[in-house]
Amino acid sequence: MAIGTNATITFWGTQDQIDDGTTATVANNAMSEASSTWTNDDDAPFAQFVLECQFDTTFPTVGSIDLYCRPLNVQSTNDPLAPTTSNLVFYVGSFPIPFAGIAADNNFFTVIPKAELPGFQTSQEYEFYFHNNASGQTIGVDWNLWVTPFTYGPHP
Numbered sequence: 001m002a003i004g005t006n007a008t009i010t011f012w013g014t015q016d017q018i019d020d021g022t023t024a025t026v027a028n029n030a031m032s033e034a035s036s037t038w039t040n041d042d043d044a045p046f047a048q049f050v051l052e053c054q055f056d057t058t059f060p061t062v063g064s065i066d067l068y069c070r071p072l073n074v075q076s077t078n079d080p081l082a083p084t085t086s087n088l089v090f091y092v093g094s095f096p097i098p099f100a101g102i103a104a105d106n107n108f109f110t111v112i113p114k115a116e117l118p119g120f121q122t123s124q125e126y127e128f129y130f131h132n133n134a135s136g137q138t139i140g141v142d143w144n145l146w147v148t149p150f151t152y153g154p155h156p
Contacts, residue, residue, distance in 0.1 A: 006154040015050075015151035018075065018128065025056065026132045026139040028063075030134055031085050034145050035128040044149030049112040051095050053143035055135070058104050060097060061108040063135030065110070067092040071118050072125040083129045090118055092128070097135065106141060117149075 003009060018035040026032040040047075049067060068083040069090045081087055093112035102108050117124070128147075132139055 003155050006150050008039050009155045011069055011151050011153055012105075015146050015148040017144060017146050019143065019145045019153070023141050023143050025141050026130050027087065028132055028136050028138060029134060031068075031083060031129055031131045033082075033127060034067070034078075034130045035126070038126050038128070038147060040117060040119070040124045040126065040149055041149070042149045043119070043124070044151045045117060045119065046150050048065065048148045048150065049092070049095075049115060049145040050109060050148075051111075051143065052109050052145075053138040054107045054140040055057050055104050056140045057137060059099070059102055060137045061099050062133035063137075064097060064133045065095040065135070065139070066131040066133050067112060067115075068129045068131060069118070070127040070129065071120055072127065072139055074120040082127070085131065088131070094133075104137075105140065122141070 018038045069092050070082050071078050074080060082087055093115045095110040095112060098108060
């Protein structure tokens with residue numbers, strides 16, 4: 001069946017790799033900046049995030065890897081505070097951890113399929129932060145983070 005005119009479809013922006021280039025380890029219960037500044041040039045209200053990472057010693061059986069953002073320049077050049085473990089604002093979503101079948105030091109991919117982006121202006125800029133939330137393990141240095149903005153609209 002063909003998609004009809006004016007049916008709602010998804011419009012995808014360009015996927016960007018947004019890790020900060022340092023990809024330092026992230027200890028258990030720690031918060032770490034996960035990206036350099038990313039600009040939502042498409043002004044898309046939603047995004048999909050892909051994380052490639054590994055755990056250093058053993059694979060966790062509990063916990064999550066949570067993603068937070070910090071929108072920049074929300075009032076002229078003023079920014080809200082960056083997320084910390086005691087300031088968990090602008091929650092984006094949690095990356096599912098596959099709790100079985102992967103050995104430590106093996107990379108795995110996990111996805112936040114749909115997250116709403118807080119926007120305060122056109123071409124909103126963001127920083128993203130990981131919270132290694134009670135996994136009991138350290139996220140290794142070989143991680144990468146990608147974002148793909150998207151929106152919905154009528155099929156032509």
